[in-house]
Amino acid sequence: MNVRVLDLFAGAGGFGLGFRQAGFEIVGAVEAWKYPAETYRKNFPGTELWERDIQKIDAVEVEKKVGRPDIIIGGPPCEAYTVANARREKEPIDRLYKDPRGRLTLHFIRFVGDLQPEAFVMENVLGIIEGDLKEALRYEFGRVGYEVKFNVLEASVYGVPSKRTRVFISPIRIRPKGEKRKTVWDAIGDLPDPRDAHDIPNHAYKPMPRRVEKVVHRLRWGQAPVYFKGAKRVHQNYIRLHPFRTAPTVMGASRFVHPFSDRLLTVRENARLMSFPDSHVFYGPVEQQYNQVGEAVPPKLAFKIAEVVKGKVGEL
Template sequence: MFRRIWSSLMARNVKKIDKKQHFKPKVLDLFSGAGGISWGFHSAGFKIIGGLDYFGASIESFEKNMPEAVGMVRDLRKPGFDDVRDVIGTEDIDVIVGGPSCQGFSTSGGLSRTSGRDESDPRNRLFINYLDMVDEFRPSWIVFENVPGLLLYNQGRVAIDIVRAFKEIGYSVAPMILLAADFGVPQLRRRLFFVGNRTGADNCFPAATHGNPELWKNYSLPFAHLSRIGHGANREVAPHVSFADACSDLPPIEEGEELNGAQYLCDPTTPYQALMRTHSQTVEQHAAADLPSLDRLAATVLLEGQNWRNMPANSLPARFSRIRPYDATTLLKRLSSGLPSYTITTKFNEATTGAFIHPTQARTISLREAARLQSFPDHFLFSGTASQIRQQIGNAVPPILAQAIAEAIYPSVVRDVFKENVESTRDSVVVENSLTESDILKLKAPRRVREQEEITYDQV
């Protein structure tokens, strides 16, 4: 039998924290983009000190929406951190968050010191400099985010190497794949998170608050062993937030139209809409792209939930004849009002790249709709061209998902940093810090959170 890895904690009779005694751990966001992770941590009570990213428009957005923080345009492959120290000041960093692009990992060389780092490979340089910056600033906790496919690289050895590399600088980390929709984001987006610390504390992940028992029915889920948080629904969770729940109060627009300073279509009709409209009186950056002829045809003839297979065969380019009917099911697809969206990418203006056609209007989704589906509030405004804004929105970690992670680790961070005990504001799933390298790809989590009960491998 494997050692027991998983246990669960239920937060009951939660005591609200007095604002005068509200501890605000300090966060540095690497590869910050516009600030999706930062906004989530800010919403959970953390103080954002700074954000670093190579993309200037992203840093403009970050600084516009994070006035307490300092943004810095910085290529993290560049060695040395004196310039970072000069910008963020002398404050200690309690948490470092962020994640290099998945192109930052090479399977030909190691990432840890013992396996031999191939620092000449610029793809490795992104992660190694991230790791070096963690080693330089020595935060108590780290949250490292990436795509689930990272676990495929070199048959999982890259994931093991990441764990080993963090361990060599004193951090115990654990991975888990989370589905954004299971935490109240209206989007079926799955991301991989490594949560870790150097204090000896157990690592925490948020328990799911939403679910759909039919979602994975008859579906072989990749990395199911790392995707069991949520993974359906039970009586203790709410249904997934749908496209209509998220966006039905936004005014209709035509293809190529943009609204700024417009009135909402109606009062909020769902809690999610009310949350998105906090501190907002008008709709901003509600802009729909011009469409090529094929996308326009799809946006005109398809019904909700239909895709390219439902279009007249003579309207499709020859390349579609080479696609098997059960493949590419999200191409030229119209979203369904009563379901979450699919993953928002940087090309949500193009129907030929994914399921981005509005459920009822003859266009692809707007900048503001995409931002809402990513859980950015309406007062969060983006800098740059439409293309640059799409890049910022599509690359972001959904703030509500980031907030869930932040709330899960908050009591442990406060205990480690401030030596004070505060009660959790959400249910959490805990990974014991005795996790070893051989356990990483065998990790299993319970299908549902259970009170004060340890879960062993042979019970899952």
């Protein structure tokens, strides 16, 4: 019997892809935004997709359509919590209860409470457990019947060629087995120059902004010409990647410069850094495709998590 998964805040499907690769059946998904929903629909043609605001969806409606899921997964929007947001609420607790984007996390919890799955995994940035937030989330999940664990995982430890530290909140203690780290060149070294003839999806050449074009030839590995201020630190953009190291965190707004060519990485190269297979195609305008990649859960990490969850199903 297949283990049935409901994928909330599904995005372009990285979380769901990892679970599908591990043998789970993705029976339903919710994604409000047009272009990620298009990407999800075309990569998961057998999954019932609600392209609507989760705040306007009743769990009963989902259960009537696809049945009660065994597992719920999802990554609510992180903008309210991330240190990259210089305008986030000053008090951590207000990010969950006052910020409209932060309150979407409570709708994940609502679905968990209404559907009572055997287990769930909710992904987000570390900022979601800052200050009083950790205890608030413990309380909210407890209120619907679950005692949770806060599993902090770094993607590159599990074979993803880019760094990405996130927390996975679940009733399960998630400690996957690590594997050898992969470098940028491990991930993209076999791809052709996008200006040459090829048939690789999402591998179109992307012109760079004039301000970057003027200085890109002077950039050494690890250097960047553009900086922006977040809530706690300054972030780099247009970093020239070091080919023999793991890439920095891929974000929706981030763009990388190729290690050896004076050009930006393509969407496909970014997707490779996030462990997406070339068979997973992204749709919509190019900038939206970059965003979809950068906002995803790396499928390789999702697979590792799914393997742990699979071993616990029936034991909870």
